[in-house]
Amino acid sequence: MGADFDLLSGRLWSRRLGRALPIRSTYSVTPDPPETFGIAFIRVAGEERVQAVACGLIGTRPSVITIYNPLARGAHELAPFARTLDEYLTGYYSREQLPRIWLAHPAAVTVLDLLGYRYQSNRHASDELRMMGQQCRALCEEATFPGQQVLAVASTLLMEHIITGQSAVEDQHLGALLAWINPLKGCDPAIESQRRSLIPAAALLDQARDKQVERLRRLARKCTSSSELESTNSQIRALLEEGVAQEWSLLEEARAAFWQLGLAPAPLRYTSRLMEESRERLRYFVSVGTKPPSRPHSLALRLDTYEYMAALVEERDACCDALVRERMRKAGRVIAVRVESVEQPTPGRNPCRLILTTDQAVLRVRPGTWLKSVDGRIQGWIVALAEGAGGKRRIVFRLLKGVRKGRPRVGQQFDMIDTVTFDLRWRKRAVYKLMRQDEPSVVYHNRLPQSLPRHELPNGLLDLAEGKSWR
C-alpha cells in the first residue's frame, strides 16, 4: 500500500482511538535551550498590521504591547518588542549558542516577516526598529531552510509529528489540532475540535472583540477630551491584551503538548551539523542582511544549500527515526539486505564487493545509487541489480567505506538507506567564485559573445568526419 493509504488508515485509527497518534519516533528539532523566546501577535484582519504583541521567555509573564492605531505611520509602540527581541538574540550570539523562538502558527511567521520587510531599511524608523526589522527578516529567512533549528512553529511541528482523526485541512487550526493531542475526558475530540475551530487561531481577535475594538477606534477619533480618549484607549488596550493573551496561552499550550509527546531526541551526531548551519546562517543574516539572492552564482549556491540541508534532514530521519524509516522502506528507499558473499581479493583492501540479496518488493534504486548502512559504518554504490531465485533481488555492491573494520560478514542482515550526504559546497563556492570573476556574457549580461569563424577549415566537415567512420 502507498503512503496515502497509510496516512488515511492512520487518520481512521486516530479517530477510533479518539486521540492523536505519533508518526515519528524522534523529534525533528533539538531540545529547547534553557531560555526559549516566544512571540504572539494580533494583527488587523485583512491588513496584516500588528495591533498587539506578546513576547518574552516562555514560562514567564510576557511583555504585552498594544497599538491603538495600527494603521498609523508611526511605530514607536513597537520599540519595547524590538528591545526584548534584541536582548534575547544578542545574548545568544555573545554566548555562541543557538537561540530558539517559538511562534504558534504560520500566520505569525507571515506577520513577523512583514514586520521585517517594513522596518529593516525604513529611513523613517529608529535604529532600534531597523534592527528589529533585520532580525525579523533574518529569522524568517532562516525558517525557509530545511532542518533549521531556530524558529519553531508550533502547528507545523505538531503536524510533522502526529496524525489526528480529522482532515489535514482541519489540522491547520492549532486549537483544533490540540483538541486531539490533549483530549478532554469524556469529550469526543472531533466535536471539541469543531468547537475550537470557531475561535480564531491565526493571530486574529475573535469576532466579538474585533467588532468592539473597531467601534472603540471610531469612537476614539471623535473624542473631544483627553480623559474620554484615555478611557476609550484603555478599553481598546484591555481587549487587545485579552486577545494576545489568548494567542500566548495557545502558543504555550502547543509547545508543552509538543514536548509532552515523549518522543526521543535525535542523536547529536545527526543534529549538530543542522544546529551549526543554523547558527552560522542566522549570524550572517543579522550582520549582513537578507537581500534575496539574485545573481546566478548566489542563486546557484542557495539552491545547493537548500538541497544539502534537505539531504541532511532526510539522512537524520532515515538513520534515527524508526517510523520514518519504515515509510521510506515502503517507498523502496530503505532496503533490508542480507550479505550472500564478499569478494575482496586482498583482505582489508580495496577493491571490495558485496553480493547482497533482498526480498523486499519495492526498491527505488538502480546501478549507480549510493547506499549506506543505517549506522553509517559501510557505504558504497550499486554496481548491478538483478533478479535472483525465489523472487529475490541480487545487488552487486561496491564497498567504499568499511572495507577493513566495518566490513560485514556473510549472512549478516541490516538496513541500507539511499540518503548519503556529501557536503561539496566548498568546491561549488570556488567554482561560482570563478564564474563571478569571469562573468560570462551569456550568464551575466544575457548577451551572446562574438562568433569566431574558422574559414580555414576544409569543406564538407561532416563528410570528412564520416570518412573516419568504420561504418
Place this chain on the structure above:
Amino acid sequence: MAMSSSTIVSTLPDAGAVSVRTVERVLREGCPLLNVESPPGAGKTALVEALLVSAVGVAGLRAAVIAPHAEQTYGLLRRVVSHYGPLPLALLQSAQRELPPDLLDDQRIPRPVSEPRRLPGVGPLALVATADKLLFESAVPELGKFDLLICDEAYQLTYSKLAPLLRLTKQTVLVGDPGQLPTLVTIPVHRFETAPHRVHWAAPRELKRCLPDLPTERLPVTRRLPQDTVAFIQQPFYPNLPFSSAVYGEDCRLQFAVRGNNSVIDRALDLIAAGCSIVCLLLPGENAPAGIVDYELSEVAAEVIARFLARQPIWQGRMPLDANHVGYADAHVASGEQTAQMLRSRGVPTDKTQVLTPEIWQGLERPFMAVKHPLSGLNRLSTFDLEPGRFCVMLTRHQLGCVIVGRESIGERLAQHQHTCGERPFGAENSEWAGWQAHYVLWERLREEARLIKLSNTYY
C-alpha cells in the same frame, strides 16, 4: 486508423541536412552558443558523435562532451569507439567509480583519469565527463580551456550546473529533448521560480528565456516512433517542435504467429498489428481503489504483455520478438512492482521484460511497450501527476506499438479538474496548466481516433 507514413517520409525535411548545418554553424561559422532540439529517437547522440569527431578529428579542436549521468557518458564512449577511428579521447571520472566490464575490457577506451592534471595539456582532445565531474574540476587551473563544449541530454541538466562551465569554453552546443522530464531538484522551488535567473530550470530552457534569439536547430524527424504515434504526441508534448517519423510503414509492422482469441486485449493487440501504434485499454472508473497501486490495472497490464508474448510476435522483415523486446513503464515504483509480480506469476521474466519508472526509461527503447496512464485512479490531479514530461517519456519508448492501461474516469477527472492558478508564485510559469493541456489534448485525440477501448472487470 493508422496514417500512411510512406507519403510523409517522402516529404520529410532532410534530417542529414540539419546535422550538416549544425556542424557547419558550430565549426566554420563559430556560433558561440547553439541549442539543438530533438524529438525522441532522432539521433541526438549520433549528432553529438559526428560533431565531436568533426571538431577533434578534423578541425583539431579541444572539445569536452558532458552528460548528466555516468551511464550516458559510457554509452557515448561505446558509440564513438565503435563507429569511428582512433581519436584523442579522455574520460574524466571519479576515482571511486568503476568502468563497466565491457569498457574495461575494450582496449580502445582510455583509462579514466580522476584529476585534470593527468589530462594531455596541449593538442586536440575529446574529453568525456559527467556534468558534475567537470563542474567540480572546473576550478582546477590544470583543466585549461576548451574550444567547444557539447552537452548531451541538455534538458536533464540544471542551469546551475551548466552556467559555471560556460566560462571554460568559447563555444557551447546543447543537444536535448524538450519534451522529457524536467530536471531533478529535491526541494520546493517556488522561491526560485520568480528569481531573475531560474537556476533550477533545464539549461536550454533558461537560456531560451534569457536569450530569445538563441540560435537553435531542430531535428525534424524521429527514427524510432511510427508516424501514427507522432500524430498523437507531437501536438501535446512538442508544440514548438514540429517533426515527423522517418520510419517507413513497412519497417514498423508487427505480426502475430498465433491468432487472437477475440478477447478485448487481443483485439487491441490486433489493432497495433494493423498499424495503430497507440491503443488505450480502460477499466471502469467506478470503485477504482484509492492510492497509487491498482491491482486490477496491474493485472490488465500483465495480461497485455503475457498475451503479446504468447501470440509469438514478429517484427516483420526483422526478427521474432521475445520478452527482451517488451517493457512496462509506471510512474510509481510500488505500482510497477505490483505489475512485475503479476508478470512473474504469468511466467514473464521481469529481468528481460523490464518494469521501470519513466525516469529510468529515458534514453531507452523497446519494440513494444505497455504503460500505466499516470492519471489512473486519481481523484485529484496534482502538478506532479500532470507533469507532461513523464507521460511523454512513457509514450515515446516504443518502435512498433504501445498499449496504455488506465481507468475510464481519466477523461472525467481531466474535464472536472479545477486549476489552482493561485498556488503558483506571481510571475512563475504555469506548469500545471501546461500539463493539463497536454493530457487533455492527447486524451481527446485518443477518443476521436477511437483508440480508447473499454474493458469490463471480467475481461478475460
